[in-house]
Amino acid sequence: MTITPGPLLQSVNSPEDLKKIPREKLHEFCEQLRQYIIDVVSVHGGHFAASLGVVELTTALHYVYNAPYDQLVWDVGHQAYGHKIITGRRDQFVTNRKYNGLSGFPKRSESEYDAFGVGHSSTSISAALGMAIAAKYKGEEDRKVVAIIGDGSMTAGMAFEAMNHAGVANTNLLIILNDNGIGIDPNVGALKEYLTDITTSRTYNKLKDDIWNALGKLPVGNKFTRSMMHKLAESVKGLVNSSSNLFEALKIRYFGPIDGHNITKLIDTLNDLKDIPGPKLLHVITTKGKGYALAEKDQTKWHAPGTFDKVTGEIYKKKFDTPQPPKYQDVFGKTIIELAKQNDKIFAVTPAMPSGSSLKYMMEEMPDRAFDVGICEQHAATLSAGLATQGLRVFCHMYSTFMQRAYDQVVHDIAIQKLPVVLCIDRAGLVGDDGPTHHGCYDIAYFRCIPNMIISAPMNESELRNLMYTAQLESTQMPFVIRYPRGEGVMPQWQTPMQEVPIGKGRKLKDGRDIAILSLGHPGNFAAAAIRDVKQDGIDPAHYDMRFAKPLDEELLHEALSKYEKIITVEDGTVVGGFGSAVLEFMAAHGYKNDIRILGIPDRIVEHGTPKELHHECGYDAAGIADAIRQMMDVKVSLMS
Template sequence: MQVEAGPLLQQINYPSDLRNLKPAELEKVCDELRQFIIDIVSVNGGHFAASLGVVELTVALHYALNTPYDQIIFDVGHQAYGHKILTGRREDFHTNRVFGGLSGFPKRGESEYDTFGVGHSSTSISAALGMAVASEYKGETDRQHVAIIGDGALTGGMAFEALNHAGIEKSNLLVILNDNCMSIDPNVGAMKEYLTSITTSKSYNRFRDDLIAVLAKISKNGPDAYGWAKKLEQSIKGTLLKSANLFESLNFRYFGPVDGHDVAKLAKTIEDLKHIPGPKLLHAVTVKGKGYALAEKDQTKWHAPGLFDKITGEIKKSIAEKPQPPKYQDVFGHTLVELAEANDKIMGITPAMPSGSSMNIMMKAMPSRAFDVGIAEQHAVTFSAGLATQGMVPFCNIYSSFMQRAYDQVIHDVALQKLNVVFCLDRAGLVGADGPTHHGAYDIAFMRCVPNLVVSAPMNEEELRNLMYTAQLPDKGPVVIRYPRGNGVMSDWKRPFTEIEIGKGRKIQDGEELAILSFGAIGNEAAKAIQLLNQDGIYPAHYDLRFAKPLDEALLHEVFSTFTKVITVEDGSLMGGVGSAVLEFMADHGYNVEVVRLGIADEVVEHGEQVELWKLCGYDAVSIVSAAKRLATSIKTNSMVS
């Protein structure tokens, strides 16, 4: 389906075209840009509400700034669809998040307008400050650097570290706080309450309306006038606001709150702020999902709704002849509640992903025992460690790629102290259209090298339940359970709990001469491959390792003493992964067997559907069949020679 842009938007191939328009035309551009995003995302899918909420802000920035010389850095980046459309990618935008098409996030290799690659939160201020300091060093004093960060991302500690540093620099930095009370789920914490107090101060709001323009004019008259204006402003703000301004205390000039959907005023404000030196923060109040009533009403549901009818708002279900098994995340959520009902020591923790991880199920059932700690993975891990010291059993649920952000805490605060924290790593392996910033490619490698950690992965929903049950039993220490994005394979998944012996794998079926060792849910692709191989007279054995650490040594001794050819299959990095662990075992015990490892090679995997990426990386069912046939051919050749 070809989507046509509106008449004004059709004339805008780059921001230089946008800047040829009159200020009175900007509102029309925003209307057309918003409609174009709705049209494309409704038929192609992708993130939705976040980009709708910053349409006016995006247009105003590109209108007031000289991009790409002036640099814009989006935090997280799922709100950058309007930015992509205005910067030379309108005609290709229908390929957004499609295999081989545009990335769903800003990406430096895609456009000079994408100044920094993003996907994880709270990085924009640090990156923008680095760029600003570099520009100052190079004498580019007229260059603007703007970080757009949501109030949800401001809960991340890295954002405060950057604010703290930026406040002592004199670099030309503007932070725009996109305040909509939402990340993916509603924001939590003291920062949300603080920003609300600012936005509801009527006296202060009346005062700040004229402040920006006055200061911009005075700042042009020299440093003395600027200093006088700054002292006056601080004095009046202190009188009008009930508490001292947090951002001012960090040496930021604070402006706002302003209406984030008044594009003309935003453009004028940004133009004025260009003339005020040093670090500044503009507080813009927006509505996530702005312009699409259903998205405004239910912002979490419409964060990334999939395909939908833009007229009726009906979200289209994927075509399936029979009901699909549940998502692994939902099996986790329901199982956690079931375990917590029987064990009053269990607590649930997630860093700002209650709906994405299905922790919201426990938060609803047991609100006093489940915590959304905001976008703060480091805090989530050490908070869990603190709970564990007092005899609690925290289930700390974090996406695999986000766990990278808390690696020190896993080692220092949990593993060294042998605390019984259960790390449930959702979205482990290749995740699909979110691409390389979200692929859970590395957790096996970076977790299995840490002393005292157990690293496990279920092949199906029943194993996920049993691993969770096992992990909460006494004296298990820290346990990692990784599982993938998407649906499982069992419709009758809710079965009685059974303890799984730590470090114990299982033989799924016997075979001849060739063995396939799989780790985690990708073992289901191995099972499909074996069915195909059986049709061609090849009968591999299949082992489900379950644990990357500790390895099932008895199982591996059986494999290496029985089979001459072995294939390992994992949905993770080959370097340091479970295949590497198997090779280490083989070398340590003097076996001489041909081993082929299938998994993610030492390269960045781009975005696409999971099955497309498994094929690309060579470990979907068909690729496993090909590898097995090559080994089977060498077996027959060797037999004929002997």
């Protein structure tokens, strides 16, 4: 299907082309840009509502600033589709998030206009401040640096740390606070209420408007103007309501709030702010999903809806004739409610991922026992530790890639104190289209080196339920990691009775004659398929589902290493320091000399694509495992499927 951009959008292949469009036609350009994003994402998928909400802001930024010399730093990057289209990637946009195509996020290696690579939240102010300090040091006083951050990302401690420094760093950094009241899920916490207070204060906004209008009537660039600006800015601090004091207290000049969909107002404001020295914050009010009514109404659903009919709003789902396995996240979300009904000590915490984790079900049913703490992974981990000191059983749920941000808290606040917090690690392994910033590659390796940790991975939904059941038992008195992948499992009938799993004990799924496969977690299903495949070649592998990366099942390992000369380990974590490395360490400690091959995520950055494509690229899908079995058994490559 050919998607044709509007005529104004067709004329823009760079920000310089955009600047040639008359101001009075920019509204028309924005409509064409918004429609192009709707057209492409409806057919090809991707993040959706966030970019629609910043079409005017993106256009204004590239109309006013001189990128890439002036540096625009986007936070997270969900909202950067318009930026990519304006900066020469319009015709490639149909490849967005596809294998070997454009990244779904800003990426330095993709374009000189992508000043900083992102994917995680709340990094923009720190990165932009670093760029502004460097520009000042190098004498590039004319270089402007802008951080564009959402109100959801503002809840993270890193954003406050950066603002605390920016207020005294004496640079011309501009922070644009894109305030739409929602991240992926609705924002929570006191900051949300604070921003609402600013937005709705009539006295405050009237005074700000009056002062802004006065500044607009002054001649620009002379000493009198600068002095008057300073006096007016100082006087407003004592006159506006107390809600304005947060940013001003950090010595960051606050401007706004202004309508983020008024392209003329945005351009005029940005031009004016270029002439005001020092750190500044512009508060912009936008609507996530702007221009597509269904996305405006249900912003969480339309954050990344997949492909859909843009006219009717029907989101396309695969249709099956038989019952299908659920997503692992839904198994977690439903199982924790079952457990919480049986055990009144169970609590749950997630940092801004109630929908993605399916913890939303418990939050709806048991709101006093399940919490969304905002984009605050460090706080989520230590809050869980605090709850655990009081005898509560806390399931702290994070995506693997975001757990990286809470690493110190896991070590310092959970593991050292040996608190039995259950760390549910969703999106473990290769997550697909979101790419390297979101892959869950490293958690086995970075948890395995921490004392007092139990690290487990279920092969299927029933095993996930059993591990969750085991983790909440009073007899379990250590931090307990349960990691599972994004997407569907393998069991349509998944609501099996829960039973305790002996900690550190795996299971032998199949005896064999020639070679042993030691798998950890969901890739055990790939191994089982590979074993069926190589049967046609007369190869008879054994298969062990090890369940635990720490502690290892030493009894099973002794059995496998004693009986089989050739060993293959399979995991959806990095091969450096992961489960396979743990087996090698065990072999070295006990003098085993087996021929072993470790399959998993290689020691390089894996780019984006579908999970199926990436598993194949990394060689641990069913075909890759079968290939490795045949190679180790010296079966000719021509026999491979």
